[in-house]
Amino acid sequence: MLELKTLESDETNLRLLVTGVDTPYINAIRRIVLTEVPCMAIDEVVIIENSSVLHDEIIAHRLGLIPIKTDLDGYNLPEECSCRSEFGCNLCRVTFTLDREAKDEPVTVYSGDLVSENPNIAPVSDKIPIVKLGRGQKLKLEAYARLGRGKNHAKWQPVSLSAHKHLPKIRIDAEKCNACGKCVETCPRKVLAKSKGKVEVVDLYACTMCRDCVDACPEEPSAIEVNWEKNAFIFILESTGALPPERIITEAVKILDRQLKEFTDQIAEVQKA
Amino acid sequence: MIIPVRCFTCGKLIADKWEEFAIRVKAGENPAEVLDSLGLKRYCCRRMILSHVDIIDEILRFHEEAEKRKEARRRYYQE
Numbered sequence: 001m002l003e004l005k006t007l008e009s010d011e012t013n014l015r016l017l018v019t020g021v022d023t024p025y026i027n028a029i030r031r032i033v034l035t036e037v038p039c040m041a042i043d044e045v046v047i048i049e050n051s052s053v054l055h056d057e058i059i060a061h062r063l064g065l066i067p068i069k070t071d072l073d074g075y076n077l078p079e080e081c082s083c084r085s086e087f088g089c090n091l092c093r094v095t096f097t098l099d100r101e102a103k104d105e106p107v108t109v110y111s112g113d114l115v116s117e118n119p120n121i122a123p124v125s126d127k128i129p130i131v132k133l134g135r136g137q138k139l140k141l142e143a144y145a146r147l148g149r150g151k152n153h154a155k156w157q158p159v160s161l162s163a164h165k166h167l168p169k170i171r172i173d174a175e176k177c178n179a180c181g182k183c184v185e186t187c188p189r190k191v192l193a194k195s196k197g198k199v200e201v202v203d204l205y206a207c208t209m210c211r212d213c214v215d216a217c218p219e220e221p222s223a224i225e226v227n228w229e230k231n232a233f234i235f236i237l238e239s240t241g242a243l244p245p246e247r248i249i250t251e252a253v254k255i256l257d258r259q260l261k262e263f264t265d266q267i268a269e270v271q272k273a
Numbered sequence: 274m275i276i277p278v279r280c281f282t283c284g285k286l287i288a289d290k291w292e293e294f295a296i297r298v299k300a301g302e303n304p305a306e307v308l309d310s311l312g313l314k315r316y317c318c319r320r321m322i323l324s325h326v327d328i329i330d331e332i333l334r335f336h337e338e339a340e341k342r343k344e345a346r347r348r349y350y351q352e
Contacts, residue, residue, distance in 0.1 A: 053332045054275070065278035067286055106333055111289075125289040128278060134333040136340065160285035161315075240286055 007205060012238060014245035017167065017205075019232040026164045026233050032252040035151040038077055039158040039242040040070040040121065042096065042143045049140040052131045059131055063143050064155050066111050067124040067240040068094075070147070072251065074120075077147045088146060094121045096143040102133035109139055121145065124241035158248050161238035166228035168207040172199050176223035183213035183224055199224070205234060275329045282317035294322050 001020045008015035018026060045060040052059070076082075076092045083089035096114045100107065112126030133139060148156035170191070179199055184192045189206040192199055192213060207226070214222045239245045276291040290311045297307045304323060313319050 053329065053336055062278050106330075125286065127289040127292065128286070129275060129288060129291070132275065132329045132333060134336045137336070154284055157284060160280070160283045238285070240284065 007234070009245070012241055012245065014235075014237040014239075014249070015205075016235040016237075017232070018164075018235050019167075019229075021233070022231055023233075026235060028256060029249070029252050030162050030164055030235070032255050033159055033162040033237065033248055034157055036149055036255045037158050037243070037248050037251045038070075038072065038147045038149050039156055039240075040068040040075070040094070040145050040147055041153070041155040042066065042068070043146045043148065044144040046142045047140075048142065049138050051137045052133050052139050053137075054131050059139070059141070060143075062130055063114075063141075064153075066114075066128055067242045068145055069120070069122055069124060070158070070242045071118075071120055072147075072243065072247070075147055077149075088144065092146060094118055094145040096145060097141070098130075098143070099140045100133065101138040102135055104135065106132060106134050108132050114143070158239060158242045159237055159245075160240050161236060164233045164235045166209070167232035167234055168204060168209050169227045169229045170201050170204065170207065171225040171227070172201075173223045173225070174198070176219050178219075178223075180218060182216045182218060186212045186216040188212065274327075274332070276325055276327065277321060280315075280318040280321050283315060285313075285315075285318050287313070287318055287321050291322060291325065291327075295327070 003019045005017040005019075006015070007017055042060075042063045045056075045063055047056045047059070050056050050059065054062075074091075075094075078088055078092045081089065081092035083092065087093075095117045098109070098114050100109045100113055109130045109132070110126060111123040111128035111130060113130075114123060116122050131139060150157035177199055179194060179197050181194050181199070184194050184199060188210065189203070189208060191201060191203050191207045193202040194200075209226055209228060211226050213224050214226055217224050237245045237248065239248060243251070276288050278288045279285060280287050290313070294304075294307055294311060298304050308319050308322065311322075313322065
């Protein structure tokens with residue numbers, strides 16, 4: 001049945017070969033990753049002093065877009081938190097402070113200058129410029145980060161890429177093919193290669209199914225055929241760094257499970273009535 | 274003005290890569306190779322860095338001139 005194979009995996013990227021599922025199944029996971037998996041982002045900013053050249057709103061917006069390393073087990077979504085307060089509590093909010101001043105030389109304020117109340121919750125990178133301060137300018141603010149979902153604002157999306165594509169199927173007719181190499185030359189992704197008087201597929205997963213090789217083939221009808229495998233997909237995920245990619249997928253599956261359970265419960269209610 | 278924090282199209286973090294890109298391209302490296310080594314694969318993220326003009330330094334100069342003028346005016350009225 002369902003089979004998974006890891007094609008590529010590091011701290012931010014994940015590429016999976018998923019076989020034995022249909023399009024709605026894999027698309028549901030893709031969309032839940034984008035819209036439902038929570039992650040942390042700065043949501044509210046109190047500007048105490050800002051004499052920089054950027055307006056308060058622009059600085060607040062830039063702060064909001066900074067991806068923040070998220071601890072999903074230690075924090076609650078504000079709407080699900082037991083504190084029921086609009087302002088939030090220690091379980092659903094992280095406070096950051098920033099206080100920088102340029103004295104004699106202009107300075108750049110970086111995301112690394114944000115001081116978090118919880119050392120585990122910090123910006124993904126310390127080198128994001130927030131603003132540049134000229135001589136005598138000052139920036140002092142307090143920022144509150146919360147968990148949120150991608151459907152409310154893109155800053156709460158844990159990924160910068162969540163996509164799936166069909167697994168390509170390339171068939172070369174050995175009888176018709178005379179190994180002229182025209183298809184090898186035109187392929188923009190270097191999927192094909194010529195070896196021992198034969199054209200071979202060397203990098204199937206790179207194929208985008210553009211079918212340039214089919215058009216390039218001088219044989220009529222073409223000796224090469226590009227199609228896709230039924231019920232096999234390549235799932236590509238690129239995390240912003242807020243959460244590890246494996247965690248994002250497992251979280252997405254959990255959320256889908258919860259939603260389906262809610263659905264069956266509702267159906268049972270309807271049947272009872 | 275200042276480099277945007279994320280790519281407008283896909284949302285990848287790009288702001289932390291700008292300074293390295295600017296330094297290395299100024300040193301004479303090929304911009305395409307620098308973008309590759311920074312891990313910017315898609316053309317949406319590449320154009321963010323490639324087409325950016327950092328003018329915040331120029332804006333800061335105006336700020337300094339304005340401060341000087343304010344100071345001069347203050348001194349004039351004191352005398």
